Amino acid sequence: MKRIMFLLAMMMCFGSFLKAQTQPVPWTAAQVVAPDILAAKIVKKQTQNILILSVGPSAVVKGSMDMGMANDPQNLEKLKDYVKKLDKNKEIIVYCGCCPYDRCPNIRPAFNALVEMGFKNVKILDIPKNVKTNWIDHDYPTND
DSSP, rough: HHHHHHHHHHHHHHHHHHHHHSOOOOSSSGGOOOHHHHHHHHHHTTTEEEEEESSSSSSBTTTTTEEOOTTTHHHHHEEEHHHTSSTTTTEEEEEEOOOGGGGGGGHHHHHHHHTTTTEEEEEOOSSOOOHHHHTGGTTOOOOO
């Protein structure tokens, strides 16, 4: 079932992917979290102060909240509404996983919205290929 969902997500993101790959990334290297670092924190139960948001087709990473694909204005509003009352210093990690994060059509709108809202500790999960390759295939913790 995960493979079918992954393939559907890949197809849905392809057109937006082509557009996004020409835009510069709005985050710094210090704002990118390696999957093994986040996975270790999840395993050690050290994520109670971290909000992990899926802004793509499905919430794969264990403990992540599904906001829907952030290139859809309704889902972006859902994300903004979800976080609006949080402390602006809260660590927030966003990921999609439909494609490489630096060309993803969902990461930029979510990241930019959170920064514009005043959040000071927004990070991106480093998904250089896709969530299957960079998370699931490594047996990192998933929402089942």
